[in-house]
Amino acid sequence: MPDALLDLLPDGVVVADAAGTVTVVNEAARRMLGPTAVVGRHLREVMALQDQDSLDWWTSASPYDGLGSRVGLTEQSWLTGDGTEVLVTGRMTRTVRFGPVEHVALVVRSGRGRARLDRDRSDLVATVAHELRSPLTGVKGFVTTLLNKWDRLNDDQKRLMLTTVHADAERLSRLITELLDVARIDTGRLPLYPREVDVRTAVDRCVRSVSEGTHRRVVVSYAEDLPAVFADPDKLTQVMTNLIDNGVRHGEGTVQVTVAPLEVPFAGVLLRVEDDGEGIAEAIRSRVFTKFWKHGVRGGTGLGMYIVGGLVRVHGGEVEIGESTGGGARVDVRWPSTDRR
Numbered sequence: 001m002p003d004a005l006l007d008l009l010p011d012g013v014v015v016a017d018a019a020g021t022v023t024v025v026n027e028a029a030r031r032m033l034g035p036t037a038v039v040g041r042h043l044r045e046v047m048a049l050q051d052q053d054s055l056d057w058w059t060s061a062s063p064y065d066g067l068g069s070r071v072g073l074t075e076q077s078w079l080t081g082d083g084t085e086v087l088v089t090g091r092m093t094r095t096v097r098f099g100p101v102e103h104v105a106l107v108v109r110s111g112r113g114r115a116r117l118d119r120d121r122s123d124l125v126a127t128v129a130h131e132l133r134s135p136l137t138g139v140k141g142f143v144t145t146l147l148n149k150w151d152r153l154n155d156d157q158k159r160l161m162l163t164t165v166h167a168d169a170e171r172l173s174r175l176i177t178e179l180l181d182v183a184r185i186d187t188g189r190l191p192l193y194p195r196e197v198d199v200r201t202a203v204d205r206c207v208r209s210v211s212e213g214t215h216r217r218v219v220v221s222y223a224e225d226l227p228a229v230f231a232d233p234d235k236l237t238q239v240m241t242n243l244i245d246n247g248v249r250h251g252e253g254t255v256q257v258t259v260a261p262l263e264v265p266f267a268g269v270l271l272r273v274e275d276d277g278e279g280i281a282e283a284i285r286s287r288v289f290t291k292f293w294k295h296g297v298r299g300g301t302g303l304g305m306y307i308v309g310g311l312v313r314v315h316g317g318e319v320e321i322g323e324s325t326g327g328g329a330r331v332d333v334r335w336p337s338t339d340r341r
Contacts, residue, residue, distance in 0.1 A: 012086075012108030016043040018100060020064065029108050032086055043104060049078035049086065063090065068098035077111060085111030132175065135168035178303045181238075182291070185310035192314060194339065196228040197236060199269050203259055206240040216248045216255060223260040227337045229269050235311045236335070242304045243273040243331050251275025251328050268317070268336040274324035285321040308333075316340025 006013050012029030016022045020043045030037045037046050049057040057078055073090035080086060090106040142161040146153070153161075184190040200222055211218045229236065240257075247255040253276025260270045280288060287293050289309035292302035312319045317335045324330040 011110075012106075014043070014046060014106040014108065016046075016063075016104045018102050020044065020104075022046050032080065032084070032108055032110065034081060047088070047106070049080060049088070051076075051078055057088065061088075061090070063092055063104045064101050068094075073106070087111055132172065135171045138168045139165050178307060181307050181310070182303055185307065185314070190310070190314055192232045192235065194230055194232045194315065197231045197233050199226055199229050199236075199259060199271075199335075202231075202233060202236050203240055203257060203271070206237055206244055207257060209241060210244045210248060214248045217253075218244060218248065218255045218257065220257040220259070226259060226261055226269060227267070229335045229337055230339050231315055231335060235315070239308050239311050239333065240271065240273075242308050243271075243333070246304060246331075247273050247275040247329070251277035253277070253326065253328070256324075262334060266318070266334050266336065267338065268334055271333040271335055272330065274326070274330045275328040276324070276326040277328040279323050279327055279329045280321055288321050289319070 006024065006026035007028075009026060009028060012032050013024060013026045014022060014029050014033075014037070015024035022037075022039055022041050022043055025033075025037045025039055025046065033046060033048070036048050043063070044058040047057045047061075051057075051060070060076075061073055063073065071092055071094070073088070073092075075087050075089035078086055078088055087109040088106060089109075090104060092101045093103045093105070094100065095102050142165050146158065146161055150158075181190065203220060203222075207218050207220050244255060244257060256272075256274045258270070258272040258274070260272075262268045262270050288305050291306045293305060309319055312333055312335070315335065316339070317333060319334075320332045322330040322332060
């Protein structure tokens with residue numbers, strides 16, 4: 001590949017010959033490895049990297065030594081002279097099997113992607129720890145009180161404590177379900193059992209469930225001649241419950257749910273949830289369906305809308321954020337009536 005084309009690659013490329021002399025260094029490699037990354041230098045000088053224990057790349061990798069059957073280098077993390085993390089992987093070519101190495105080709109990638117993944121994992125751990133601590137503390141406190149003072153508590157006090165313990169247990173169960181769904185969406189292993197579902201029955205159930213736990217008004221309207229949708233009933237319920245609950249928790253005024261048929265090119269049903277709150281600015285709407293996205297000061301794990309987006313997509317549907325007629329948030333879900341997976 002001509003050097004000009006190699007310079008277009010986002011990752012660094014370094015190639016050395018049988019003597020260890022570098023013959024190819026693209027622009028990305030020069031940018032990441034610094035002034036030593038020059039054609040004509042020895043590979044040891046160009047790859048002047050160290051690990052956290054100050055072991056240098058050349059000694060650790062030994063690309064020209066070792067077993068004659070070795071043909072590749074496992075990707076590992078290394079540090080440049082200024083402390084920047086890079087990920088290095090490589091391949092050794094031999095003209096004859098078990099013969100000497102003729103060429104060493106290395107790929108050098110920025111470590112920012114892995115750092116971002118590590119941050120996501122840290123965020124997940126922090127989120128789980130924070131969300132679990134509060135209900136677990138409540139459960140432990142009330143159960144301890146019940147065990148120690150059972151005979152001194154009247155029935156109303158016991159009922160109140162047990163009701164609180166039950167609510168906290170339900171919250172923990174929802175959190176665990178969310179975390180499992182996130183893991184399954186990320187790995188593409190979300191189990192689905194789709195079939196034709198009466199959308200009116202499903203939405204009514206979600207509206208009743210959310211309305212029982214809030215003083216806010218939730219209104220639903222249905223168009224005539226609604227077709228059935230093709231969905232896993234549990235996942236459809238989860239999507240609608242999350243959307244209505246978000247409207248109650250983060251919006252203001254009445255939460256309006258609208259269900260209407262869709263025509264070609266998308267045969268299915270439009271599920272719309274609107275509120276009268278401040279809405280979501282257009283500039284940040286693309287971030288709504290990312291992990292740990294939160295808006296406003298009211299609580300939550302930041303996983304609900306990520307799960308909504310994932311569940312709608314695996315059913316072949318579409319979801320979009322807009323603005324309601326009252327200036328609040330509007331979420332439109334286009335759910336198909338046929339199997340579009």
